Amino acid sequence: MLEVGVIGAGAAGYFAAIHASERNSIVTILEKTSKSLAKVKISGGGRCNVTHAAFENSQLIKNYPRGDKFLKKSFIHFSVKDTISWFESRNVKLKVESDGRMFPVSNDSESIVQALEKEANLKQVKIQYNFSVDKIEYRDKKYIVHAKQSKLEFDRLIVCTGGSPKISGFNFIQELGHQVSEPIPSLFTFNTPKEPIRELMGISLSDAYIKLEGTKLAYQGPLLITHWGLSGPAVLKLSAFGAPWLYDQAYKANAHIRWGNEWTEQDLQTNLGKFKSEHPKKKIKSNPLFGLPARLWEHLVEKSEIDSDNLWHSISKKQLNRLIQNLFCYIVAIEGKTTFKEEFVTAGGVKLEEVNPETMESKLLPGLFFAGEVLDIDGITGGFNFQAAWTTGYLAGKHANQPNNNE
Template sequence: MISRDVIIVGGGAAGFFAAINLAERRPDLKISILERGNAVLTKVKISGGGRCNVTHAEFIPKPLTENYPRGQKELLGPFHQFMTGDTIAWFEKRGVALKIEDDGRMFPESDSSQTIIDCFLDEAEKNGVDILLNHSVKTIHKDDDQFSIETSKCVFKAHFVIVATGSNPKIWEVLKQLGHTVVPPVPSLFTFNCADKRIKDIPGVVVPQVHVQVLRTDLETEGPLLITHWGFSAPAILKLSAFGALDLAKLDYKFEVAINFLNQSYEKVIEGLKDQKQQLAKKLVCKWTSFDIPKRLWEKLVLASEIDETGRWADLNRIQLDNLTKQLTQAVFHIDGKSTFKEEFVTAGGVDLRDVNFKTFESKCCKNLFLAGEVLNIDAVTGGFNFQNAWTGAFIAAQNIGA
């Protein structure tokens, strides 16, 4: 039996952030991080393509919450306690400068996730935090004012427990035994699989601003679109996958989307095509357009409109103009499945948010048990928002334990 003041279950971003903040606030406490694997911070390592997308340059709480399909209402108060500016200051105080990219994502200036990992490991060592590997938690019991935490190696006693494991089905089962309700998980951040001939052989094509709608649902969004070897990706798709996680799971990831590649109305586009018919009369339709659309995609959409490769603008008839306008503004694609976004796997699901006091991140079901990060039914769109949720929850939990 090993006694500790605080046990933190999970050696990831939220776990380390909680441990370091608590140890700095209360150096008298004995704090241990229990990691089930043989390495810590593995998700930090691969995040952001190995660069670690630490947070996002949104500095007002309300707009920041709008990036969370689940947790939007609950995070508003916590973000008034600790959010983006605080995250930046926290890392800068420890020698890690962050930079803002054009799309608002924030990374360490080193462009390496190892910088974040080294920072956490150094701060944990400096503050006397124990890091225990290969300790898979089997059970957590509460007896009066103490917890008993059984792992694959031994049993710990502790006055406080912070669970920061991320999406972990085994831990969710443990938390159910403590009275929590767990919302079944479904994938939340994924790309769309599509084998349509209109996008075949043109991977890498990016359309800067499209409108995408999932037909027969209320799901729609705007943003950049990337055509890949397997279908569609980039922010427009990833945002749809996050906000539509539950609906798309019910559809078994088989549905149709309508894409407006120009993000303009049918009427405006057909008028533009009629103007081009006059102005580009002798030019080949496949090769010439005044619309801002990638050339390879334009050629595919022209052919799909029943316009021959040798067709000239002057020869287009009313039906072909209508077909081309529809391909540009309301092209329908059948989606057949999903793919994980890079190596990052995010889920919708976890501990029901009604079970948590978001002023402290303490469980309402079990006193002195705190929950932070994606173990809760909170998830976000891509761009550093999931990490910001982790930092915020972990910081507030540490502040309240150390009060």
């Protein structure tokens, strides 16, 4: 009977342990803290964004700034549909929200936590808490896992330790011979400490467009102005795809905002000209256009150096052009970042060329597997990181309990 060790009691760790136990293997999860599934409990504001309704794998992989080609081969074996089926067959029904995110119908992450814990108990998965791994040895076809006061031995080992803000968090993996990409933050909001736009905190746009100056990095979607700067799905997604570039810039850059994603400069010029001719005696500042919130419109008018009492018939060509510019390409100076709520996602981790995408097994050491964010994989916000955890955990667990030909 195989003994399988799983390091990390998060989403990937639990899923790996559950599937590793399906051939009567003895499975033990090693968790460095006193709690399991902590991130699952707090994710999605306590609702747990389980996955995303991207049912075609070709669409699903577009939501991973790093790891898309690797996951393309993995999702064939365990897809979004498989995730839904797995939870629903355990009486956890999921629902799709308007933006594609999927949550338990209960709107409570405890539904997900309890389903995983119940399944692990049924499969007799053991959990050892407060076991902080210091070192791993591979000797005589066994994995010896060392903690400060003890050590355990396994035939197979699945590493599900998640992301780490520092490369030192991957020391024991590097000591086994694996290469690790430097961890850097992903999924963060933009700080704009010197920008007056912060005074408009609370204003949200349903479909804006934001681009990083000097790059092709851009995203569209909901945008939120906060007391520290810019947030919302468009910013979070842009931060994920732009993570390495922003890191290299020390998080100092200019962002260009188009307050309506579908707008063109010509459309703006035409519509403003039409409004001017039809309502020449209306105050510019008092009549928001294009469905913009009144406070944002007033700010854009002021920034365009248009007086609060100016009527449309008195606007100069220069002022009109400035207004179009601020509507179409509003420039904001980014200086720093802020972690998004409780989300903690890093770009970086075990290099994917050293892992088999269809089994999650190391190409360097037999019987060593990886799953979840410990890999150099990360998704944008919306349930994609959990989907990667379920898929990689499933594959690692399923293959970790397979006997080798010489066993």
